[in-house]
Amino acid sequence: MSRADKSEELFSRAVACLSGGVNSPVRAFKAVGGTPIYIEKGEGPFITDVDGNKYLDFCCSWGPLILGHAHPEVVRSIHESALKGTSFGTVHENEVLLGEEIKRLCPHIDLLRFVSSGTEAVMSAIRLARGYTHRDKIIKYSGCYHGHSDYLLASAGSGLATLGIPASAGVPEDFARHTLVAPLDDEEFIRELFGKYGDEIAAIVIEPVPANNGLLLQRPEYLRFLREITKRHGALLIFDEVISGFRVGPSGAAGLYGIEPDLCTYGKVVGGGLPVGAFGGKEDIMMMLAPNGPVYQAGTLSGNPLAMACGLTTLKFLDEHKGWEQLERKSAGFADSLKEAVGDMPVSIIRNGSIFWIAFQENAPRKAEEIAEGAAEKYGILFGEALKAGIYMAPSAYEVGFISMVHSDGDLSVAAGKIGEILRGIYN
Ligand code: PMP
Numbered sequence: 001m002s003r004a005d006k007s008e009e010l011f012s013r014a015v016a017c018l019s020g021g022v023n024s025p026v027r028a029f030k031a032v033g034g035t036p037i038y039i040e041k042g043e044g045p046f047i048t049d050v051d052g053n054k055y056l057d058f059c060c061s062w063g064p065l066i067l068g069h070a071h072p073e074v075v076r077s078i079h080e081s082a083l084k085g086t087s088f089g090t091v092h093e094n095e096v097l098l099g100e101e102i103k104r105l106c107p108h109i110d111l112l113r114f115v116s117s118g119t120e121a122v123m124s125a126i127r128l129a130r131g132y133t134h135r136d137k138i139i140k141y142s143g144c145y146h147g148h149s150d151y152l153l154a155s156a157g158s159g160l161a162t163l164g165i166p167a168s169a170g171v172p173e174d175f176a177r178h179t180l181v182a183p184l185d186d187e188e189f190i191r192e193l194f195g196k197y198g199d200e201i202a203a204i205v206i207e208p209v210p211a212n213n214g215l216l217l218q219r220p221e222y223l224r225f226l227r228e229i230t231k232r233h234g235a236l237l238i239f240d241e242v243i244s245g246f247r248v249g250p251s252g253a254a255g256l257y258g259i260e261p262d263l264c265t266y267g268k269v270v271g272g273g274l275p276v277g278a279f280g281g282k283e284d285i286m287m288m289l290a291p292n293g294p295v296y297q298a299g300t301l302s303g304n305p306l307a308m309a310c311g312l313t314t315l316k317f318l319d320e321h322k323g324w325e326q327l328e329r330k331s332a333g334f335a336d337s338l339k340e341a342v343g344d345m346p347v348s349i350i351r352n353g354s355i356f357w358i359a360f361q362e363n364a365p366r367k368a369e370e371i372a373e374g375a376a377e378k379y380g381i382l383f384g385e386a387l388k389a390g391i392y393m394a395p396s397a398y399e400v401g402f403i404s405m406v407h408s409d410g411d412l413s414v415a416a417g418k419i420g421e422i423l424r425g426i427y428n
Contacts (some may be wrong), residue, residue, distance in 0.1 A: 003051050007036065007051055022036070029395050037392075042057065045057055045404055046069070050294070053390070055391055056407070058391065058415075059392055059394045059399075063243050063269065065328070066246070067317055067404060068407070074314060082311075085305065087306075089300060091303075095096065095114060097312055099112050105251065106250075108254050109264065111283055112286075113279060114278045116301055116338065117216045117267060118267030119149055120299070122151070125265050128279070128288060128289060128295050128297070129202045131234060131294060132202075133202040133234065135200050136202060138180070139193060141182055141206055142181055143212070143216055143367055144205075144210050144212060146240050154166060155167040163178070185218060186364075188224050202235060202399055204235060205240055206223075206239065206257075208253035208261075209352050211353065214398050214400070216365060217352055218366065219366070223257055227259050230262075236261075237261045239253060240265045243268035246270055246315060247353060248354075250319065269314065269315075274304070327403060327405060328353055341416050341417055341420020341423070346427075347362075348364045358401075359371070359375070360372060378426050381422070385422040386419065
């Protein structure tokens with residue numbers, strides 16, 4: 001039997017019932033080749049596929065699993081919650097407890113609302129920003145991802161003369177018309193956009209730690225500049241912290257950089273592996289939401305009891321066990337081992353907290369336009385060889401890796417050595 005018989009069989013059945021065989025496109029392994037591996041179970045930092053292969057998991061469900069797979073306390077809280085019913089469609093205690101916990105960790109949040117995904121969180125925050133400012137246009141960045149709502153799937157047009165153009169079939173040009181797309185790390189570009197459209201811009205939305213097109217770490221002064229220019233023009237600053245929230249520190253990137261955005265969006269870690277998103281911020285803005293104000297937003301499963309229990313247990317565990325300090329220490333050690341293993345190869349190891357990215361270029365890029373071409377091919381080799389060596393990385397060159405609290409120093413050090421060996425094979 002080959003090591004992927006069952007996975008291959010499942011995938012061939014999947015393509016006959018699920019579009020493309022998957023429920024989210026990158027899972028199809030198109031960017032790295034081969035067929036997806038079907039996961040049977042996760043335990044701590046490991047996943048095991050249906051063919052019995054075990055991998056050290058650096059994907060961690062794309063970020064939510066900051067305590068690793070099937071953490072006993074998380075599982076217990078879900079179990080206890082499920083025994084009391086899976087959904088009520090009305091208010092319950094754990095949503096209050098999670099709301100209070102988030103407010104405690106994030107002093108810049110006055111009020112919150114829970115939704116069921118990151119996409120919903122950003123979509124709702126932008127509607128709110130538009131409702132609050134009575135303006136239509138938003139600025140987003142090339143190299144940042146904010147979920148798949150229509151007007152956020154916009155690409156840069158040709159310079160300032162052109163507004164966003166749809167980045168997906170099915171998005172009307174009219175919808176992308178109100179989206180202005182800017183490169184990261186470029187103050188002048190933003191100044192010009194405000195010069196041209198100043199009183200029409202409702203908000204700038206940015207991932208303060210851009211982690212969807214590699215890891216494009218921003219200069220703190222650039223983020224401070226955004227705070228300043230939005231304030232000056234009566235626009236809102238929205239930090240999309242779906243990845244960075246409760247990951248890079250207890251109060252996310254806002255706390256890390258000491259910048260108070262008007263609104264923040266959360267997802268991933270806030271749900272600890274169950275579907276949760278949230279958005280929140282300043283009281284006067286959040287009070288514009290229905291039922292208090294005119295901006296409509298709702299959800300049948302929003303604040304789902306199981307999801308709230310899972311998120312609450314995850315955040316409390318991190319807080320009570322000095323989670324962020326531990327993550328910083330072990331992730332720094334892993335990055336150091338990787339750097340040592342990489343030696344003088346033209347590869348950069350980029351990291352913020354427990355998020356890392358291996359860039360196939362000497363200098364760390366700060367914007368999408370600085371990412372070297374040809375990474376996908378090299379990454380395809382790294383991904384495939386890593387799988388054979390028992391390491392699961394995200395199936396795309398432009399996705400970051402995540403470290404959980406249960407990745408041991410020993411496992412991380414062995415993995416760094418193996419990745420270094422594979423990279424040497426690629427460059428020799
Ligand atoms: N914003 C950011 C920064 C994200 O990374 C993602 C998902 N990767 C989203 C929004 C969308 O979240 P979801 O996939 O939960 O809809």
